[in-house]
Amino acid sequence: MKHTPLVEKLIQSFTCLPGVGPRSAQRMAYALLERGRDDGRGLAAALNAAMDGVKQCRRCRNYAEQELCPVCQDPRRDPGLVCIVASPADVLAVEQSAEYRGHYFVLMGELSPLDGVGPRELGLDVLEARLNEGQIQELILATGTTVEGEATAHYVLDLAREAGVSVTRIAQGVPMGGDLEFVDGATLAQALRGRRPFSS
Template sequence: MKHAPLVDQLIHAFTCLPGVGPRSAQRMAYSLLDRGREEGRRLGNALHAAMDGVQHCQRCRNYAEEELCPVCSDARRDSTLVCIVATPADVLAFEQSGEYRGQYFVLMGELSPLDGIGPRELGLDVLEQRLKQGEINELILATGTTVEGEATAHYVLDLAQEAGITVSRIAQGVPMGGDLEFVDGATLAQALRGRRPFES
């Protein structure tokens, strides 16, 4: 069956989301068109506002609406302690644990040369400049335990050692090969408390 062009366009638009194939996209489109016109308009408005209004924090690369994100602009946070994470979802996981009071640096991924993701794509040149400024005393590595996560951790370790900065790694309460966004707050809090020096 052929859809009307606008329906087809809506279905195709949903397939850009992770884990959404053509059938799921079709169900979403039909649901909005059948019963959710007002919700669909709200969704469209929210998407438009976010695409135009959300940028990257100039300091940590997390999502922000201003030059600095809420964490970086909070004077009560310890700016000498920086946690390196792969995604904004990881920041949210740490914040929900209630344990961490430092700042973050969000890589927006992990090193993966086969996918064309190198140090520049992760903003590691920006991190290197921050390390040279001398404000940071300790980096906490909270990248994943995958091959890419470990490679990224070792790259950051080299940068930190050149700048004479202490590096620790969160303790292994976090499952091997797992993503931080799926780890509960209590486990993350324990992993933070049990962090250990990280060495090559």
């Protein structure tokens, strides 16, 4: 059975979301059409508002509805401390720890020349300009440990060194409550290299 053009377009629209294949998209479309018309209209309105109203913060590139995001506007945050993350989801993860009171710089990805993602696409020219302003004292690298994440970290490290800015990297390794027997060797090695003095 073929769908009508409008139903087909709705299904195809859902497949642009990560992890949503044709079957899942069809279920979503049917759910909205069968019993969720008001929810569908609300979803459409929220999508339109977000697509028109959400942009990137001019200082950190995180999502914002004004020139600056709420973190960059907050006078209680330390502007000399900047955490480099790959995505806005990483900002949320760090914020949920309630341990960090500095600023961020959101790359919106990682270096991947094969995919056409170079320094400019990640806003590293913007970061370089901020480093040269002289306000940043420390960069915290919180990029992933993939090949792309490591390449990105090294590129940022070079920029920071040229500007005379200190660079640290978050320790990565064994999760809280995790047993060593279930941790892979590479993760365990990283945890050992990132060890810190133990204090009570």
